[in-house]
Amino acid sequence: MITLRNVSKSYGKGQPAIDHMDLQIDKGEFVFVVGNSGSGKSTLIKLLLKELEPTEGTIEVNGQVLNKLKRRKIPKYRRGVGVVFQDFRLLKDRSVYENVAFAQRVIERPNRVIKKRVPEVLTLVGLAEKYKSYPRELSGGEQQRVALARALVNRPDILLADEPTGNLDPKTSFEIMKLLEEINERGTTVLVVTHNREIVNAFKKRVIAMKKGVIVSDEQEGEYHAN
Amino acid sequence: MRISTIGYNAKQGVVNIGRNIIFSLASIATIAACVFLFGLVFSIVINFNYIVKNVEEGVTMTVFFEEGVDQAAIDSVGEQIKALNGVTDVRYVSAQEAWEEFQKEYFKGAEDAAEGFQDDNPLSNKANYEVTVDRIENQEEVAQYIEGLDGVSNVNHSEGAVNTLTTFNKLLGTISLAVIIILFAVAVFLISNTISVGIAVRKEEIGIMKLIGATNGFVRAPFIIEGLLIGLLGAAIPLVILYFMYNRAVTYILEKFNILSDIVSFLAARQVFEVLIPAGLILGMGIGFIGSAITIRKHLKV
Ligand SMILES: Nc1ncnc2c1ncn2[C@@H]1O[C@H](COP(=O)(O)OP(=O)(O)OP(=O)(O)O)[C@@H](O)[C@H]1O
Ligand SMILES: [Mg+2]
Secondary structure, three states, X not given: OEEEEEEEEOOOOOOOOEEEEEEEEOOOOEEEEEEOOOOOHHHHHHHHOOOOOOOEEEEEEOOEEHHHOOHHHHHHHHHOEEEEOOOOOOOOXXXXXXXXXXXXXXXXXXXXXXXXXXXXHHHHOOOHHHOOOOHHHOOHHHHHHHHHHHHHOOOOOEXXXXXXXXXXXXXXXXXXXXXXXXXXXXXXXXXXXXXXXXXXXXXXXXXXXXXXXXXXXXXXXXXXXXX | OOHHHHHHHHHHHHHHHHHOHHHHHHHHHHHHHHHHHHHHHHHHHHHHHHHHHHHHHHOOEEEEEOOOOOHHHHHHHHHHXXXXXXXXXXXXXXXXXXXXXXXXXHOXXXXXXXXXXXXXXXOOOOOXXXXXXXXXXXXXXXXXXXXXXXXXXXXXXXXXXXXXXXXXHHHHHHHHHHHHHHHHHHHHHHHHHHHHHHHHHOHHHHHHHHHOOOOHHHHHHHHHHHHHHHHHHHHHHHHHHXXXXXXXXXXXXXXXXXXXXHHOOOOOHHHHHHHHHHHHHHHHHHXXXXXXXXXXXXXXXX
């Protein structure tokens, strides 16, 4: 599903954010990516979304080599990938409902589908009552769940979540992670970046640990290693 | 694109206009000025052409002969005139006919007075040709040529009025075209500014849209629609004003210059506006489209 071959990404001179990385994630896997701040986790996600281009190496996702992907095919590719951004990237001047509906409008879903699907997903993340609120009226955790709802609403083949529980209390974090597990069980490949030790240890999934742009450990049913 | 997508993007286009109301209004005003001027000139020129054409149809010149020229020479001149480029009709009027026509016109109701001339035609040497040319501009040239022919004494033709009218018409058309082009450029520039402000405001949103799979068309559509809407509004306003102005102006001119109503007739509003409305809308929306399209090309490289 996801294959990185000898991938590097440098923002400028000095230490690259991703340093000659090889990685293979199969269809239907659930993977945690852990590592210190600045170890290159978000950069990895941006590369997978083709928001950034690698300085070296090839990335293949869903059978497509991203380096060779034609410009006009990028939108279609991205539609198959749901992303929860670390900084949420919600539209400030749109309500919760519109923020989620937006993802459906972008892929040109008809209104009748949007009207049914958006409340469904908002219920799933526990935000059904807040559908009229604006992002500034929401807590960090609530905004995070809007971002998650937006990533899920189009039922992507791959879900990339950059610290989806970073602002949530332990109980809600656990519930959200349960939700991601459920989505994974329905066939979506899930990659979760997290700093949450309890969750990683509780879920017994594959854990990839990064340090300075390099994978330092990759274990099935792994544990959270401090490094 | 789906209907609902078009609907959504149209709404976003309207939102854009609302957010940026000052620039949008300035653009609308400039387009309105452009379309108004275009409509005004169009109405005048199309009516002038119509009038000139009417006048043209009635205008002939009359070729007279020197005294004592025989019928053979007259026939030969007739043949030569017929052979001229631009001459559409040549009618021979004998001295007898000329006299009869003269009587009909000037002795109306007093036929007795004409009796006195009975067998002594005062117009005995006024046999002539009535020559019609296809275009008013050609008249002068044809007249000069005919005057140079053997046996011809003089050619009567109406020089002034019609030629002046045609020249004025052309001048008006040229000046207005220049002004319209300038206004067109200003309008495109203003729209382009309006749209680029809109794009700047939505920069973040556009970035997010692209990351979640929006196509270029989807990202661009609201801005194209914004341009088209501004163009539509800018065109509709002056067209409505012109429509009401037109009928009033025609009535006013005919009332004020009563004598004109015999010789001059104007086109009906319907005849003018069935061309002007589509042309004005195309002009306005064209400006809007061009303005937004070039801006999008510049700022929305996706
Ligand atoms: N746009 C950028 N320009 C320059 N350097 C950058 C940029 N983005 C990230 N970096 C650098 O690349 C490295 C990796 O950053 P990245 O955001 O991938 O880390 P991370 O693992 O996601 O960290 P965190 O856990 O804090 O989110 C860091 O050293 C960072 O300073
Ligand atoms: Mg990060």
